[in-house]
Amino acid sequence: MNNKSSRDTLKVATEKRILNEFENKGVNEERMDKVVEAKKGRVGSSHSAMQFDCECDNADCQEIISISTEEYQRVHRESNYFVVIPSHIHLDIEKIIASFSNYVLVEKLIIRPSIL
Numbered sequence: 860m861n862n863k864s865s866r867d868t869l870k871v872a873t874e875k876r877i878l879n880e881f882e883n884k885g886v887n888e889e890r891m892d893k894v895v896e897a898k899k900g901r902v903g904s905s906h907s908a909m910q911f912d913c914e915c916d917n918a919d920c921q922e923i924i925s926i927s928t929e930e931y932q933r934v935h936r937e938s939n940y941f942v943v944i945p946s947h948i949h950l951d952i953e954k955i956i957a958s959f960s961n962y963v964l965v966e967k968l969i970i971r972p973s974i975l
């Protein structure tokens with residue numbers, strides 16, 4: 860009976876979750892840019908491991924993933940790819956691209972929320 864409005868509610872809830880993920884990703888990318896900038900001009904400096912926030916849909920998630928800046932840049936070449944810890948995968952809004960020992964690379968099935 861009330862199918863349409865409950866579907867809309869679900870859609871908004873899903874978009875909020877995805878918004879959180881884009882926000883986390885933005886924080887990580889800013890952080891990485893600073894590190895890459897700081898390394899510029901240094902001869903022989905190698906990529907070092909950085910602490911990135913888990914990019915799952917939970918705004919309160921405090922989980923940290925350790926990835927090298929080089930690896931992070933590589934996995935983020937696709938704008939709808941996110942890194943999350945293995946227990947924070949949500950297969951209703953994302954699919955697994957690759958699994959690593961300390962994180963999973965996922966692709967968002969919904970590219971970008973319309974409310975952005």
Ligand SMILES: [Zn+2]
Pocket residue numbers: 913914915916917920921922943944947
């Ligand atoms: Zn998380």
